[in-house]
Amino acid sequence: MTYIVNDSCIACKYTDCVEVCPVDCFYEGENMLVIHPDECIDCGVCEPECPADAIRPDTEPDMEKWVEFNRKYSLEWPVIITKKDPLPGAEEMDGKPGKMELFSEKPGEGG
Incomplete structure (x- = not known):
């Protein structure tokens, strides 16, 4: 088993999860995070930390597509290990449907 980040993270990008991850397997895009599925040790400590229920x-x-999505972008984006402020407007975007149309392939800053 592994954990993944789904489209609920898009346009929110809460980073509470990265501080509790013991293996630093989160990667940062411009407007969301992903988990490298081969680095995740399945401990589950990140899941309850996500305010958007995106983990x-x-x-x-139907999680196969999200495993591959997380794998693809974890190879392209920088690792993130430090909690940052959520994106502006995250509270308003939390729980909104149809967020894939807002997805950006651009990497975040990492850190």
Whole structure:
């Protein structure tokens, strides 16, 4: 099992999860985070830390696409280990449907 970040993270990018991760497997894009599925040790400490409920186990239905999505962008984006402020407007975007149209492939700053 591994954990993934889904589209609920887009336009919010809460980073509470990165501080509790014991293996630093989070990677930062311009407007979301991903988890490298091969680096995740399945400890689950990050899942309850996400205010947007964007971190899910890959054992849930239809998660294969999210495992590959997280794998792809974790290879392109920088690692993030330090908590940062959420994106402006994160509270308003939290829980909104259809956020994939807002997704940016651009890397974040990492750190």
